[in-house]
Amino acid sequence: MPRFLSRVVRTASVAVFSLCVLAACGPNLPHQETIEGLQARALDDPLAWGLLSSLTTDVGPRMPGTRGDVLGVEWAKARMAALGFDRVRTEPVRFPLWRRGLEQARLVAPRVQDLAVTALGGSPGTRGVINAQVVHFADLAALEAAAPGSLQGRIAFISKRMERSRGGAGYAEAVPGRTRGPFVAAEKGARALVIRSIGTSTDRLPHTGTVSTSEDGTPVPAAAISNPDADLLVAMLEQGETVRLELRLDVGFSGTAESHNVIGEFDGREDTGEYVTIGAHLDSWDLGTGAHDDGTGVAITLAAAKLVADLPQRPRRGIRVILFANEEQGIHGAKSYAERHAGDLASHVIGAESDLGGGRIYQFRSNVRPEDEPAMDQLARYLSPLGIPRQLDQPAGGGADIGQLRRLGMPVVDLSHDATDYFDLHHTANDTLAKVDAQDLAFNVAAWVTFVYFAAETDRGFGPIDPSP
Amino acid sequence: MPRFLSRVVRTASVAVFSLCVLAACGPNLPHQETIEGLQARALDDPLAWGLLSSLTTDVGPRMPGTRGDVLGVEWAKARMAALGFDRVRTEPVRFPLWRRGLEQARLVAPRVQDLAVTALGGSPGTRGVINAQVVHFADLAALEAAAPGSLQGRIAFISKRMERSRGGAGYAEAVPGRTRGPFVAAEKGARALVIRSIGTSTDRLPHTGTVSTSEDGTPVPAAAISNPDADLLVAMLEQGETVRLELRLDVGFSGTAESHNVIGEFDGREDTGEYVTIGAHLDSWDLGTGAHDDGTGVAITLAAAKLVADLPQRPRRGIRVILFANEEQGIHGAKSYAERHAGDLASHVIGAESDLGGGRIYQFRSNVRPEDEPAMDQLARYLSPLGIPRQLDQPAGGGADIGQLRRLGMPVVDLSHDATDYFDLHHTANDTLAKVDAQDLAFNVAAWVTFVYFAAETDRGFGPIDPSP
Numbered sequence: 001m002p003r004f005l006s007r008v009v010r011t012a013s014v015a016v017f018s019l020c021v022l023a024a025c026g027p028n029l030p031h032q033e034t035i036e037g038l039q040a041r042a043l044d045d046p047l048a049w050g051l052l053s054s055l056t057t058d059v060g061p062r063m064p065g066t067r068g069d070v071l072g073v074e075w076a077k078a079r080m081a082a083l084g085f086d087r088v089r090t091e092p093v094r095f096p097l098w099r100r101g102l103e104q105a106r107l108v109a110p111r112v113q114d115l116a117v118t119a120l121g122g123s124p125g126t127r128g129v130i131n132a133q134v135v136h137f138a139d140l141a142a143l144e145a146a147a148p149g150s151l152q153g154r155i156a157f158i159s160k161r162m163e164r165s166r167g168g169a170g171y172a173e174a175v176p177g178r179t180r181g182p183f184v185a186a187e188k189g190a191r192a193l194v195i196r197s198i199g200t201s202t203d204r205l206p207h208t209g210t211v212s213t214s215e216d217g218t219p220v221p222a223a224a225i226s227n228p229d230a231d232l233l234v235a236m237l238e239q240g241e242t243v244r245l246e247l248r249l250d251v252g253f254s255g256t257a258e259s260h261n262v263i264g265e266f267d268g269r270e271d272t273g274e275y276v277t278i279g280a281h282l283d284s285w286d287l288g289t290g291a292h293d294d295g296t297g298v299a300i301t302l303a304a305a306k307l308v309a310d311l312p313q314r315p316r317r318g319i320r321v322i323l324f325a326n327e328e329q330g331i332h333g334a335k336s337y338a339e340r341h342a343g344d345l346a347s348h349v350i351g352a353e354s355d356l357g358g359g360r361i362y363q364f365r366s367n368v369r370p371e372d373e374p375a376m377d378q379l380a381r382y383l384s385p386l387g388i389p390r391q392l393d394q395p396a397g398g399g400a401d402i403g404q405l406r407r408l409g410m411p412v413v414d415l416s417h418d419a420t421d422y423f424d425l426h427h428t429a430n431d432t433l434a435k436v437d438a439q440d441l442a443f444n445v446a447a448w449v450t451f452v453y454f455a456a457e458t459d460r461g462f463g464p465i466d467p468s469p
Numbered sequence: 470m471p472r473f474l475s476r477v478v479r480t481a482s483v484a485v486f487s488l489c490v491l492a493a494c495g496p497n498l499p500h501q502e503t504i505e506g507l508q509a510r511a512l513d514d515p516l517a518w519g520l521l522s523s524l525t526t527d528v529g530p531r532m533p534g535t536r537g538d539v540l541g542v543e544w545a546k547a548r549m550a551a552l553g554f555d556r557v558r559t560e561p562v563r564f565p566l567w568r569r570g571l572e573q574a575r576l577v578a579p580r581v582q583d584l585a586v587t588a589l590g591g592s593p594g595t596r597g598v599i600n601a602q603v604v605h606f607a608d609l610a611a612l613e614a615a616a617p618g619s620l621q622g623r624i625a626f627i628s629k630r631m632e633r634s635r636g637g638a639g640y641a642e643a644v645p646g647r648t649r650g651p652f653v654a655a656e657k658g659a660r661a662l663v664i665r666s667i668g669t670s671t672d673r674l675p676h677t678g679t680v681s682t683s684e685d686g687t688p689v690p691a692a693a694i695s696n697p698d699a700d701l702l703v704a705m706l707e708q709g710e711t712v713r714l715e716l717r718l719d720v721g722f723s724g725t726a727e728s729h730n731v732i733g734e735f736d737g738r739e740d741t742g743e744y745v746t747i748g749a750h751l752d753s754w755d756l757g758t759g760a761h762d763d764g765t766g767v768a769i770t771l772a773a774a775k776l777v778a779d780l781p782q783r784p785r786r787g788i789r790v791i792l793f794a795n796e797e798q799g800i801h802g803a804k805s806y807a808e809r810h811a812g813d814l815a816s817h818v819i820g821a822e823s824d825l826g827g828g829r830i831y832q833f834r835s836n837v838r839p840e841d842e843p844a845m846d847q848l849a850r851y852l853s854p855l856g857i858p859r860q861l862d863q864p865a866g867g868g869a870d871i872g873q874l875r876r877l878g879m880p881v882v883d884l885s886h887d888a889t890d891y892f893d894l895h896h897t898a899n900d901t902l903a904k905v906d907a908q909d910l911a912f913n914v915a916a917w918v919t920f921v922y923f924a925a926e927t928d929r930g931f932g933p934i935d936p937s938p
Contacts, residue, residue, distance in 0.1 A: 057704045060582045067581060112536060113529045113758070116898060203672055204757070204898035228903040232758075235526045288673070289582070289701075429585060429673035434697040 031457055035382050035450055038307060042446035048296075048303035049438045051079065055298060056289040056433045063286035064326035065097040065257030072282050076262040076298070076323050083306045085264035085321075091340060093325040095332040097257035098122055100286060101250030105194065105225060109244040110236060116226040117194075117247075118287060120178055121210035121329050123222045125252040130155065130191050130221070134233065134243040140177045143184050151190035155245055156181075156220075158193070159234050161227070164200045168356060168419035171426075174198045179212040182219030192247050193222040196230035200423040204228055207427040208285050213330040221249050259283065259325035261333045264302075266309040268317040268456060275320035276455045277351040277410070278305065278448075279401055281327035281334075288431030292422060295433075296441060297354035298323055304448035308456065315456035317349060324401045327355070334401035338408060348410045350455050350462045353402035354448070357422035358436045361388055361415045361447040367395040368411040368462055375460045379413070382450045386443070391416070409464035413455075415447050500926055504851050504919055507776060511915035517765075517772035518907045520548065524767060525758040525902045532755035533795035534566040534726030541751050545731040545767070545792050552775045554733035554790075560809060562794040564801040566726035567591055569755060570719030574663065574694060578713040579705060585695040586663075586716075587756060589647055590679035590798050592691045594721040599624065599660050599690070603702065603712040609646045612653050620659035624714055625650075625689075627662070628703050630696070633669045637825060637888035640895075643667045648681040651688030661716050662691040665699035669892040673697055676896040677754050682799040690718050728752065728794035730802045733771075735778035737786040737925060744789035745924045746820040746879070747774065747917075748870055750796035750803075757900030761891060764902075765910060766823035767792055773917035777925065784925035786818060793870045796824070803870035807877060817879045819924050819931045822871035823917070826891035827905045830857055830884045830916040836864040837880040837931055844929040848882070851919045855912070860885070878933035882924075884916050 055075060062072040073090065080088040098121055105117035108131065132155045137143040139160040146156075158177045163170035178198050185193040199207035206224045225233075236243050262282060265275065280297025284290020305319045325333030341348070350368070364383060366376040380390040397403050398412035406412045425431045455462070524544060531541040542559065549557040567590055574586035577600065601624045606612040608629040615625075627646045632639035647667050654662040668676035675693045694702075705712050731751060734744065749766025753759020774788045794802030810817070819837070833852060835845040849859040866872050867881035875881045894900045924931070 053704075057701060057708075058580070060580055060701075071580065111527070111529055111540065202903045204674065204901065205672065228899075228901045231903060232526060232529075232901075235522075239526075430697075432673065432697045432701075434671045434700060 029378065029381055031454060034311065035453060038449040038453055039386065039446045042307055042449045043442050045303065045307065045442060045445065047306060048299040048441050048445045051302055052291065052295045052299040052436060052441065053433060055295050056291045060289045061286045062282060062284045062290055064095060064259055064283045064329055066286065069259050069283055073260045073262055076282055079302065080262065080264035083302065086267045087265045089263050090260035091263065091337065092258055092260055093333045093336045094256055094258050095326050095329060096253050097255050098253050098329060099251060102248065103223065103251065104248045105223060106246040107243070108246050110241045115229040116204040116206050117223050118206040118208045119249045119251040120182065120222040120224060121208060122213065123182065123211060123219065123249060123251055126192065126221045126247055126249045128248065130247045131244065132191050134194070134245055136237045140181055140184065143181065143188065146188045148187055149189040151185065151188040154190055155192045155194055155247065156185040156188065156190040157233060158195045159230055161196060162198050162200055162423060164420060164423065166362065166418050166420050167416065168423060171198065171423060178209050178224065180215060182211045182222035183215045183217045186218055186220045190220055192220050194245065194247065195224050197224040197226055199426055199428065201425070201428060201430070202227055203430065205428040205430050208287055209427045210329050221247070223247065223249055261325050261337050262323040264321045266305055266319045267314065269314040270316045272317050273347055274349040275318040275347050276452055277320045277322065277348045277405065278452060279322035279324055279353050280355055281401055282323040283326050283328055285328055285427050287427070287429040289433065290431060291433045291436050292357035292425050292431050293427065294355045296358035296436060299441065300354045300444050300448050303445045304452050307445070307449050308453045315453055317456040319452060319456055327401055331400050331404065334404040338404035342408055345408050345410060345464060348405055350411045350413065351398060351402045351405055352413045352415060352451060353399040354415065355399050355401065356417040356419050357426070358441050358444065359418035359420065359422055360440050361444050362418045363389055363391040363416045365391045365394060365396040365414045365416065367398070367406060367465060369465055372411065372460065372462050375458055375462070379451065379454050382454055383447060386447055388447055407468055409467045411462045411465050413451055415451060498847065498850055500923060503780065504922060507918040507922055508855065508915045511776055511918045512911050514772065514776065514911060514914065516775060517768040517910050517914045520771055521760065521764045521768040521905060521910065522902060524764050525760045529758045530755045531751060531753045531759055533564060533728055533752045533798055535755065538728050538752055542729045542731055545751055548771065549731065549733035552771065555736045556734045558732050559729035560732065560806065561727050561729055562802045562805045563725055563727050564795050564798060565722050566724050567722050567798060568720060571717065572692065572720065573717045574692060575715040576712070577715050579710045584698040585673040585675050586692050587675040587677045588718045588720040589651065589691045589693060590677060591682065592651065592680060592688065592718060592720055595661065595690045595716055595718045597717065599716045600713065601660050603714055605706045609650055609653065612650065612657065615657045617656055618658040620654065620657040623659055624661045624663055624716065625654040625657065625659040626702060627664045628699055630665060631667050631669055631892060633889060633892065635831065635887050635889050636885065637892060640667065640892060647678050647693065649684060651680045651691035652684045652686045655687055655689045659689055661689050663714065663716065664691070664693050666693040666696055668895055668897065670894070670897060670899070671696055672899065674897040674899050677756055678896045679798050690716070692716065692718055730794050730806050731792040733790045735774055735788045736783065738783040739785045741786050742816055743818040744787040744816050745921055746789045746791065746817045746874065747921060748791035748793055748822050749824055750870055751792040752795050752797055754797055754896050756896070756898040758902065759900060760902045760905050761826035761894050761900050762896065763824045765827035765905060768910065769823045769913050769917050772914045773921050776914070776918050777922045784922055786925040788921060788925055796870055800869050800873065803873040807873035811877055814877050814879060814933060817874055819880045819882065820867060820871045820874055821882045821884060821920060822868040823884065824868050824870065825886040825888050826895070827910055827913065828887035828889065828891055829909050830913050831887045832858055832860040832885045834860050834863060834865040834883045834885065836867070836875060836934060838934055841880065841929065841931050844927055844931070848920065848923050851923055852916060855916055857916055876937055878936045880931045880934050882920055884920060886913070
């Protein structure tokens with residue numbers, strides 16, 4: 001067994017071993033020894049876990065505009081400084097402040113039961129209790145098909161279920177019910193909208209998430225109930241029962257708040273002015289402690305940057321870690337960053353984000369100029385011992401935050417997390433440290449050091465891609 | 470393959486097949502054909518699932534003294550009548566009425582976070598908000614070791630974790646923290662007690678459950694927080710942080726309420742005056758819909774009685790199903806029943822209850838006179854094709870409710886459910902239909918028809934065991 005293999009196999013899984021044997025990893029590549037060392041170190045390194053543990057314990061929920069958000073920014077600055085980043089700075093981000101108070105949903109007919117409910121981010125409040133009959137729609141399209149004004153005095157209920165999959169495609173299919181549903185329900189005259197949570201949990205924990213920030217019109221008060229509660233309502237409605245709910249949401253916007261993107265940079269060994277730009281979002285929803293969303297991304301990107309920067313020799317280019325403010329309520333931090341740095345795309349040589357939870361990375365995709373494809377082939381060779389193949393069907397999107405820079409022309413790579421279980425926790429009270437697997441986290445750092453080091457070191461370089469709106 | 474085997478194997482699992490082959494099921498036993506038919510029918514029968522689905526959907530939570538409790542009693546009477554029980558009656562049960570209102574726990578130092586909390590049943594209210602520092606105890610013994618009065622102005626916190634196991638032994642080990650803890654905390658001068666939930670869930674859902682009803686003294690207000698929240702407090706306390714909580718529990722006793730044991734009987738074909746007495750408890754906690762606890766027991770015992778009674782020929786003895794009132798808050802229904810029927814033990818020829826959730830039955834135990842042991846050996850032969858061995862290490866206890874009759878001298882059998890996952894749901898909001906496996910439920914009915922039919926039919930009979938307090 002080549003040394004490269006033996007070292008990785010010692011710490012990685014059997015799957016790694018088999019894949020590499022099957023793929024016949026072949027002769028040494030230019031940076032192979034350095035990368036094999038980085039991967040092995042990452043698989044054993046407690047740094048990412050320590051960061052995640054501290055972020056979720058010492059800071060906790062980081063909803064934009066709250067005290068937790070401020071603590072998060074302070075934490076990030078202090079951690080970056082402690083990790084030895086060469087420069088740490090913040091950039092202000094302003095956004096409408098949305099507050100969550102008491103939220104209650106109670107089934108009152110055909111019988112009484114408290115439901116597990118949470119308001120959607122951006123929802124207006126109910127101003128007291130709404131007591132109304134439920135009208136059932138299988139999905140957003142069915143609600144859209146209702147006659148305008150036909151839901152006067154009623155609560156619209158969308159029961160569409162998100163499907164589970166490794167890539168998480170079911171989320172995009174179901175989420176318009178949450179983002180656009182409250183506006184469509186308003187058009188139809190409804191007093192409120194209740195949706196089945198956009199998530200795969202079978203627990204009595206609802207999934208929050210924001211309504212659209214770009215839709216015309218005014219949304220009705222809107223909330224998500226847990227999957228088992230949605231099942232209950234559907235069972236009653238299918239029996240022909242008249243279902244009534246009491247809904248109280250003491251939530252809503254009040255003024256404007258400020259938070260900060262936190263940016264840390266490690267210099268490269270050459271003065272190229274180029275940075276590999278990686279990131280995650282620092283904010284979270286309030287129900288949990290933002291462990292998977294996006295504490296793991298914060299921990300992975302910080303740890304990967306640190307491990308690469310700690311090499312005996314820095315890579316050619318610099319590494320920039322951006323911890324974005326307020327992704328959850330409208331991608332405010334990344335949009336602000338992209339606007340501010342639109343004239344400086346050249347320094348953002350290539351980028352990636354981690355924002356799909358802490359599941360194991362199982363593939364990667366890229367979005368680079370055609371002439372930079374050979375570099376991506378080379379990256380595939382380095383990732384292959386970890387069992388992470390290149391997926392060529394679709395170009396990388398960059399994710400919600402880094403995608404804002406991709407749209408301006410920055411090439412991006414997606415290291416895709418296995419999201420099979422992610423949407424059990426996503427935006428729920430269950431998104432806490434207890435649900436993160438430390439070994440998966442270390443594995444993901446091993447994938448990330450591979451990308452970060454290679455992208456920062458390769459002499460091929462990367463040029464801008466076509467901007468896309 | 471003998472016909473007995475082939476018919477069961479068609480519907481049962483591979484495990485059944487292997488076990489029976491290994492055990493060399495041997496020549497036909499007296500009631501073999503009838504029992505094999507009953508088992509096969511039970512494995513395919515939707516009755517138990519239908520009952521459970523209706524109980525959790527149409528009735529929902531059945532906390533003693535609530536409207537749901539009344540609905541539950543009505544439901545049970547109507548269902549027994551519809552199933553063709555020869556007699557259906559109720560017996561009143563009185564108990565102190567305990568109410569749950571708003572309950573909130575908030576971490577306020579070293580930082581702010583809402584915790585997932587629920588009051589313990591029987592807890593007094595906090596009369597407003599208690600804001601106090603937390604003092605950490607690893608278990609009840611550590612709290613007991615504290616000096617009397619030493620916790621003045623503090624909230625005691627017991628962090629003992631319940632261990633997971635098939636038999637659920639970890640529950641008995643951890644539960645004194647819940648039942649006795651609030652009284653011990655009072656002795657030590659604490660203002661309140663917060664415990665790590667007695668349960669194995671890693672979800673942000675706390676496990677409720679009652680405080681002792683037999684302890685001297687007055688308990689302090691007491692609540693359980695979810696396991697992840699307990700982990701969070703422990704992590705902070707281990708870092709040396711001063712942890713403060715705000716606790717508000719609008720709960721407490723107010724007067725007395727009445728519910729009913731619901732009793733249905735199928736006659737036997739002979740006028741022996743003897744009944745196989747089986748049961749479950751009809752009440753539940755309020756947080757979920759009492760699906761596993763104890764909807765499955767209600768469904769299993771009703772379905773098993775019905776399947777046996779529907780045989781072309783009724784068994785020799787009668788079958789009595791008792792759905793007990795208010796087990797959760799002090800075994801009130803079963804104690805009342807035992808008191809009322811203490812002079813009529815002779816008609817309670819043998820008994821069993823189902824009250825450990827819907828997991829697959831994996832063993833049985835018995836508690837009979839020495840001269841009745843051969844009958845239990847015979848029962849073992851009938852249960853063997855289902856892969857349910859006899860466990861001889863311990864005598865059967867009968868469970869919380871049927872155990873009240875065992876104490877008076879009624880022989881009992883325990884059909885032990887696999888409780889590995891039960892305590893993930895037990896006494897939480899997650900105890901809903903979504904968490905019950907329909908195939909496991911049918912399997913359990915197959916085990917139960919075996920016991921019920923055999924006990925009702927065997928010509929051996931059963932005599933009373935020694936009463937034990």
